Structures are given as C-alpha cells and as structure tokens.
Amino acid sequence: MPEPVATARIQGSSKLESSRHADLEAVQRCLAGDREAFAGLVERWQDRIYGAIFRMVRDPELTRDLAQETFLKAWSKLASFQGGAAFGTWLYSIAVNQVRSEMRKRSAKKYGAPVSLEALRGADDERAFDPADAGPGAVEKVATQEDCALLLAEVETLDPDHKEVIVLREFQDLSYEEISAILEVPVGTVRSRLHRARGELRERLSGRVL
Amino acid sequence: MTDEFERLIHAELDGEITPDERARLASLIDADPGLAEEARAYRQLGTILRAVPPVAAPAGFADSVMGAAVMADSADGGVAEGDVAGRSNAAPRFRLVRAAPWMALAAGLLIAVAFATRPDERFQSPGTTETAAVDRSARGDSADVKDRAKAVDAGLADALEEGFEAGSELRFRRRVAEQDKERPSEATADAAPQRAATPAPRMPAPRMPAPRKKVGAKDAPAPPATAAAPPESNSAPPRPTPRPTPARKPVTAKSPGAPERTSPPGTAPADTSPAAGEPSTPLAEGDDTASTPDFEKVLDDDRDATRKRGASRDAKRRMPIRYVVFHDVAAAERFAASLSAAVARDAKGKSEVTAERRKPDPGGPDLDDTDPDDTDPDSPDRGSADPGGAGPGGAGPATGGGSERPAADPAASSGRGLAASSARIVARLTIPSARPSVRALLDVPLSDGQWAAAAPPEVRELLARAAEERKDVEDRRRRETADADTADEPEVESERGGVGGGGGVVGVGAGAAAGAGSLSSAAARVTTVEIVIVVVPPPKPTGSKPGR
Known part of the structure; x- marks a missing residue:
C-alpha cells in the first residue's frame, strides 16, 4: 500500500532541515552587512511563512502585513538568532507570535472574515483549477477543492492552539519536534493538540464532507 | 480500545x-x-x-520586504552596516503607521486637556512663581520648548504667513506693559539678577512656511524712499536707490488689503506680493524708521490707557502687551483672525480670545484710503475709532482713547511725511498666555537675526536693508540728541527704551536677547496677554525727495 502521506511528511521536514546550512550561511552574511543575503532568505521562506499565516488568518491583506512584519522582525533581530535551531523554525516562531499578537488584538471578534469558495480559489494556487490538470482525477480534484473550502472554514473556527498545530502540521508539513520548538510546548502537547484538532474537524465535517 | x-x-x-x-x-x-x-x-x-493547495506569497512580496527593511535602516539613521542588533527597533510597523494619526490625535487631545485643566500655576502669582519660572527657563524646560515649537508650527506661523502673504510688511513691536517699565523693584529686583545670570530661553528659529508666491531677491522691494530718509535739513548721506512711491488709488471693498500700485517692470504684480503690494517700507524689528510718529502716538495713548487700567488691575496681573504693526488693514484683520484661530486650535475650539475689534469711525477717514490727498492730519480719527468701549476683560477704556491728545505732526517731527492721523488700533486680543500660539508671540526673540532665519527671502532682504537703515537712524539720533534743539528727545527716548533696544521695547537691536528673556519671564508671570494690532499707513512720498 503506497504511503504518499508519509513520504510527503518526510520530504517536507527534510526540506526544512536541508536548508539549514544555507540559512545559517545567509544569516552570517547578513550579519556581515550583506543585505542581498537577507533577500535570499526572504525569497526562500516567503511562501512558507506567507502560507502559514494565511492559513491562520485567511485575510490576504492582513497576511501580507503580518508576513512582512515577520521578516522585518527577523531582519532587526537577526543578531539574536543563535543558530541553535533552524532558521526556518525561528522564522515560524516569529510568524506565530505575530499572529497571536494580532489575534489578541482582535480577540473580541471572530478571527478573520468568512471566505467564499471563489475567494479561496483566487487566493489559493490556481494550478488546482488549471484545465491542463484535467484527467482521470480531475472531477475528484475539483470536488476536493470544494471540500477544502468547507474544511478551511472549519479550521477557521478551531481553537487557536489547535489551529496552529493543524496549520503547521497539515499545511506546512512540519514535524512534531519542529512544531514543538516553534510553539515552545512539549512534543506530547503538540501531539495531543493535533489529535484533538483532527477529531474536532472530523466531527464538524461528518455528514457534509466525510 | x-x-x-x-x-x-x-x-x-x-x-x-x-x-x-x-x-x-x-x-x-x-x-x-x-x-x-x-x-x-x-x-x-x-x-x-x-488536498488543500499551498499558498504562495504574492508577487513582489520579497521586494516589498526588502524595501521596508531599507526604510527601517534609513529611519534608524546611521546604523552601521552589519549592526543588525542596532536595528532592533527600527523596523517600521506598518499597521502602527496606519494608527499613527489616531495616536497623534489622542496625544493632542491629552495635551489639550492638560492645558485646559491644569491650573495655570506657571503663569500666576508673580511673587510666587517668578523665580520658579526663571529657574525653569534656566534649565531649559523641555516642555516649554516643545510648546513653543508646537506653537510656531501650528499657530503663529500660519498667522504670520497670512500677514506676509497679504503683502503686509509685518512687524512686531513687542512691549512689556507699563508695569515692566514702571514696575517697582519688587519683582525686577528679584528676577533681574537671575535673568542676568541665566541665559534667556531662546526659541529655536521658527519654521516659517514658504510663501506661496516666491519673490526673488531681484523682485524684492526697493529700499524705502521716505521712511528711513533723514529730514531735509539733515546732512545724512542720500538713501540708496530712492524710488518715488507711485500714487495710490483709494482701496475698494474688493481689494481692501492690497491697494493698487504701479509696479516697476520686473517686479511682482500687485495685490498679494509683499514686494508689490506695499510701499516697500522695511519694518524690521527695531527699525525706528517704522516707529512713525503716529504709531508712537498710538502707543502713547495705549500706554496711557494701560496705565489707567493697570492701577486697578494689572498691579496683580501684569499683562504684557504686544503690538503687531501692519500697513494694511485687511492683512491686520487677517492676522487677528489667524491668531484667534490659532489660539482656538490650541484650545481645541474653546473660545479663549477676548477680541475687541475697532471699527472705523464712519465720520473718520477711511483707514484703507491711503490717498495722500485724503489724509488730513487733523482728522480725529483715532479718537473716534474708539468709542470708549471696554477693554479686554471689560475694564478700562480702550486703547485708542488718547484721542484728545493732540497728534504730533509727523512731518514736522521726523520729516517722513507720514499720515499721522490714520494710524489706529484694529483689534485688541486678550489671550491666555499659556496658549502655545501666544507663547510664541511672547517667547520668540524678534531680533533681526531671528526673523532673518524665519522669514521668507524677500522679508529677509527687507530686514537686512532695515538693519542698515536703522544704523543710519541711530547715527542720526545720536547727532540729534547731541543737539541742544532736541530737548524733548531724551524723554521720548527714555520712554521708548531707545532705538538700540533695552527698556520696554523688545527685540530691538542688541537688546533683543535680553528683551526676549524678559518677555519670557513676563509670560511666565501672567495669565493673559494683550495683542494689539495696529495699522499704520505706509509712508507717503513727501514733496522733497531725500538725497536729491
């Protein structure tokens, strides 16, 4: 039985680790005054950071702001980066803190606005709707996108702690250890949060999608 | 399981x-x-x-981040390359930037509330706070400095701009009220040594808005043909580039503030330009040529009225008086309105200005009418302009009440040929001195140098010429003082404080700094200040051209 999921997880995590040395080298160059090196770091990490924030806040404008602030904070705090953790982990932790800070400001109201399917399609990778993808699985894929809209709407309503682990684990392919380092909680806590989040999603989507 | x-x-x-x-x-x-x-x-x-698709950063995101990083570095100002730690707080917070106007508004409200609710302990009770005020000035109270800077930016600059742009040669004649001259030694004796020992609080050069209409140096008005000219009998050297003032039409209601004049080719058009709209009398600070007899008469009258009021009121509340002299009624009124508006802005709309506008006497000559043919030196316009209304605070006669006093013949006394009878007070504004706009009036040292730093280029040129002319006038005055025929002159000199500064006239020549310090101290002692806006008609060409 093929295990595409496990393969993706491993590849994702290894990708994170594989860039560690390159990141450290770029950080050293940044500290030496090489601004272009930081530009390279931004290029390397912008999609992941932007995507993670977007999955948490689902507001493109806010996502842009928070992502930009994440990188600017990294730029200003680069000297404090010790290299003990991967640069990506450090960057994710900044992003998560940015989102948390923003959520605290908006704690009185529901986080984010409802997103229509069209908006989701517009915001997400349009390759999912590329006619060139039409083939044996095309119909199933489109159906999956509609399911995704429902799923993301339910993710939106999750408890912030659960949402964080779902996003980092399911959408960002980070390992438990990396999530543990980012969220600064034990691995067991990450695991339990993730299990509860999945169970909650399963219950909410039961009878509609599942 | x-x-x-x-x-x-x-x-x-x-x-x-x-x-x-x-x-x-x-x-x-x-x-x-x-x-x-x-x-x-x-x-x-x-x-x-x-199946949830990944989300990619929008195009140009990395560039925007790097641009913001560069901005952060620029904002940090001089952080060395590689000193990343030095940029710790330099990253701009874009959403904070969006919130900055609200934060500024909140801060402004807080300041306004603080000013409105704080007891004016700094400006009360001369006997108890004067020393403290001086001490505060000596150590450069940062709050005061901020207040002044804010005042210049927010209020006075606008008002002055109005004056400049109206084509009026604006001149401040700042004079501490009679109590500063006649004040018994009880306050002066206490404060003077401290003032002498402590540097006068100097206002940073006020940032004047650039005039809307630029007038180059070549377009600047020529030196006055008559204002600074010595009497014919005087053997002073001729004035450089004398220019006869062309005849002026009576001012219509359509253009009350800009009497039409024929401008020589190459000069700016009339109406709004200081170079063209006015008769080119550089009323620089301390330029005694601008202390026209009619203006001095107004000051004397005003002083008399102040003295009367002072006996009952100002003894416990030393109210300084600042004279702002205009040539143009409309400009003066605009200045009054601007100053009132500036104070209102300071007070967040709270009405704190007691204004007494002097309407022209229907029977008197038209103040805007500067036609030499219509200016009758014997016309009792100043007295009639003041119906004897209540002064600021409702006490005492109005300033122009010295009309019974015979007007000196300006032409006879100075030979300048000014229309003595048409000088008048346009408005008196009694304003809480704690307001930044007024603090600016009180605290800005109006020496020529200060004005030169603040004023538009064309005004700076006027001031430079005025300084030269003042020097000539000083020389002439010295000669006249030495002359036995000028027996009355020492008294006048003493009362005015002299041309070279000192005395009550502030911002005159070398006495500006000391005067500014004195005014600042005065501002710290009082709760209100009177701004007397005076209109003096521009000098008219006399029959004899000086220097010819």
Whole structure:
C-alpha cells in the first residue's frame, strides 16, 4: 500500500532541515552587512511563512502585513538568532507570535472574515483549477477543492492552539519536534493538540464532507 | 480500545505507523464497524487536508520586504552596516503607521486637556512663581520648548504667513506693559539678577512656511524712499536707490488689503506680493524708521490707557502687551483672525480670545484710503475709532482713547511725511498666555537675526536693508540728541527704551536677547496677554525727495 502521506511528511521536514546550512550561511552574511543575503532568505521562506499565516488568518491583506512584519522582525533581530535551531523554525516562531499578537488584538471578534469558495480559489494556487490538470482525477480534484473550502472554514473556527498545530502540521508539513520548538510546548502537547484538532474537524465535517 | 485506535489512526495520518501498528489497526477496524467508519472519516479528512493547495506569497512580496527593511535602516539613521542588533527597533510597523494619526490625535487631545485643566500655576502669582519660572527657563524646560515649537508650527506661523502673504510688511513691536517699565523693584529686583545670570530661553528659529508666491531677491522691494530718509535739513548721506512711491488709488471693498500700485517692470504684480503690494517700507524689528510718529502716538495713548487700567488691575496681573504693526488693514484683520484661530486650535475650539475689534469711525477717514490727498492730519480719527468701549476683560477704556491728545505732526517731527492721523488700533486680543500660539508671540526673540532665519527671502532682504537703515537712524539720533534743539528727545527716548533696544521695547537691536528673556519671564508671570494690532499707513512720498 503506497504511503504518499508519509513520504510527503518526510520530504517536507527534510526540506526544512536541508536548508539549514544555507540559512545559517545567509544569516552570517547578513550579519556581515550583506543585505542581498537577507533577500535570499526572504525569497526562500516567503511562501512558507506567507502560507502559514494565511492559513491562520485567511485575510490576504492582513497576511501580507503580518508576513512582512515577520521578516522585518527577523531582519532587526537577526543578531539574536543563535543558530541553535533552524532558521526556518525561528522564522515560524516569529510568524506565530505575530499572529497571536494580532489575534489578541482582535480577540473580541471572530478571527478573520468568512471566505467564499471563489475567494479561496483566487487566493489559493490556481494550478488546482488549471484545465491542463484535467484527467482521470480531475472531477475528484475539483470536488476536493470544494471540500477544502468547507474544511478551511472549519479550521477557521478551531481553537487557536489547535489551529496552529493543524496549520503547521497539515499545511506546512512540519514535524512534531519542529512544531514543538516553534510553539515552545512539549512534543506530547503538540501531539495531543493535533489529535484533538483532527477529531474536532472530523466531527464538524461528518455528514457534509466525510 | 478506543484510545489505541486513536493513537494508531493518527499515526497513520502522520505517516509514522509501523507495520505492526498497521496490522493492529486493521484488526481493530475489522472487529468494530464503528471504528471502521471512524477510520474512513479520518482517512477522508487526511485526504482533504492534503488536498488543500499551498499558498504562495504574492508577487513582489520579497521586494516589498526588502524595501521596508531599507526604510527601517534609513529611519534608524546611521546604523552601521552589519549592526543588525542596532536595528532592533527600527523596523517600521506598518499597521502602527496606519494608527499613527489616531495616536497623534489622542496625544493632542491629552495635551489639550492638560492645558485646559491644569491650573495655570506657571503663569500666576508673580511673587510666587517668578523665580520658579526663571529657574525653569534656566534649565531649559523641555516642555516649554516643545510648546513653543508646537506653537510656531501650528499657530503663529500660519498667522504670520497670512500677514506676509497679504503683502503686509509685518512687524512686531513687542512691549512689556507699563508695569515692566514702571514696575517697582519688587519683582525686577528679584528676577533681574537671575535673568542676568541665566541665559534667556531662546526659541529655536521658527519654521516659517514658504510663501506661496516666491519673490526673488531681484523682485524684492526697493529700499524705502521716505521712511528711513533723514529730514531735509539733515546732512545724512542720500538713501540708496530712492524710488518715488507711485500714487495710490483709494482701496475698494474688493481689494481692501492690497491697494493698487504701479509696479516697476520686473517686479511682482500687485495685490498679494509683499514686494508689490506695499510701499516697500522695511519694518524690521527695531527699525525706528517704522516707529512713525503716529504709531508712537498710538502707543502713547495705549500706554496711557494701560496705565489707567493697570492701577486697578494689572498691579496683580501684569499683562504684557504686544503690538503687531501692519500697513494694511485687511492683512491686520487677517492676522487677528489667524491668531484667534490659532489660539482656538490650541484650545481645541474653546473660545479663549477676548477680541475687541475697532471699527472705523464712519465720520473718520477711511483707514484703507491711503490717498495722500485724503489724509488730513487733523482728522480725529483715532479718537473716534474708539468709542470708549471696554477693554479686554471689560475694564478700562480702550486703547485708542488718547484721542484728545493732540497728534504730533509727523512731518514736522521726523520729516517722513507720514499720515499721522490714520494710524489706529484694529483689534485688541486678550489671550491666555499659556496658549502655545501666544507663547510664541511672547517667547520668540524678534531680533533681526531671528526673523532673518524665519522669514521668507524677500522679508529677509527687507530686514537686512532695515538693519542698515536703522544704523543710519541711530547715527542720526545720536547727532540729534547731541543737539541742544532736541530737548524733548531724551524723554521720548527714555520712554521708548531707545532705538538700540533695552527698556520696554523688545527685540530691538542688541537688546533683543535680553528683551526676549524678559518677555519670557513676563509670560511666565501672567495669565493673559494683550495683542494689539495696529495699522499704520505706509509712508507717503513727501514733496522733497531725500538725497536729491
């Protein structure tokens, strides 16, 4: 039985680790005054950071702001980066803190606005709707996108702690250890949060999608 | 059993399930159809989660980040390359930037509330706060400095701009009220040594808005033909580039503030330009040529009225008076309105200005009418302009009440040929001195140098010429003082404080700094200040051209 999921997880995590040395080298160059090196770091990490924030806040404008602030904070705090953790982990932790800070400001109201399917399609990778993808699985894929809209709407309503682990684990392919380092909680806590989040999603989507 | 199922199914979703765990999970599912349904739902959820497409950063995002980083470095100002730690607080907070106007508004409200609610302890009770005020000035109270800077930016600059742009040559004649001259030694004796020992609080050069209409140096008005000219009998050297003032039409209601004049080719057009709209009398600070007899008469009258009021009121509240001299009524009124508006802005709309506008006497000459033919030196316009209304605070006669005093013949006394009878007070504004706009009036040292730093270029040129002319006038005055025929002159000089500064006239020549300090101290002692806006007609050409 093929295990595409496990393969993706491993590849994702290894990708994170594989860039560690390159990141450290770029950080050293940044500290030496090489601004272009930081530009390279931004290029390397912008999609992941932007995507993670977007999955948490689902507001493109806010996502842009928070992502930009994440990188600017990294730029200003680069000297404090010790290299003990991967640069990506450090960057994710900044992003998560940015989102948390923003959520605290908006704690009185529901986080984010409802997103229509069209908006989701517009915001997400349009390759999912590329006619060139039409083939044996095309119909199933489109159906999956509609399911995704429902799923993301339910993710939106999750408890912030659960949402964080779902996003980092399911959408960002980070390992438990990396999530543990980012969220600064034990691995067991990450695991339990993730299990509860999945169970909650399963219950909410039961009878509609599942 | 359910816990085991949960652990195994999540391990499968995470891709971390071992073959043994997989077999165990299969056995659990086979044994319980409910678990089989749960397993199917979890697997479907996993499928949907994996199907969620990734989100890419928008195009140009990295560039915008780098641009913001560069901005942060620039804002940090001089952080060395590589000193990343030095940029710790330099990253701009874009959403904070969006909130900055609200923060500024909130700060402004707080300041306004603080000013409105704080007891004016700094400006009360001369005997108890004067020393403290001086001490505060000596150590450069930062709050005062900020207040002044804000005042210049927010209020006075606008008002002055109005004056400049109206084509009026604006001149401040700042004079501490009679109490500063006649004040018994009780306050002066206490404060003077401290003032002498402590530097006068100097206002940073006020940032004047650039005039809307630029007038180059070539377009600047020529030196006055008559204002600074010595009497014919005087053997002073001729004035450089004398220019006869062309005849002026009576001012219509359409253009009350800009009497039409024929401008020589190359000069700016009339109406709004200081170079063209006025008769080119550089009323620089301390330029005694601008201390026209009619203006001095107004000052004398005003002083008399102040003295009367002072006996009952100002003894306990030393109210300084600032004279702002205009040539143009409309400009003066605009200045008054601007100053009132500036104070209102300071007070957040709270009405704190006691204004007494002097309307022209219907029977008197038109103040705007500067036609020499219509200016009758004997016309009792100043007295009639003041109906004897209540002064600021409702006490005492108005300033122009010295009309019974015979007007000196300006032409006879100075030979400048000014229309003595048409000088008048346009408005008196009694304003709380704590307001930044007024603090600016009180605290800005109006020496020529200060004005030169603040004024538009064309005004600076005027001031420079005025300084030269003042020097000539000083020389002439000295000669006149030495002359036995000018017996009255020492008294006048003493009362005015002299041309070279000192005395009550502030901002005159070398006495500006000391005067500014004195005014600042005066501002710290009082709760209100009177701004007397005076209009003096521009000098008219006399029959004899000086220097010819």
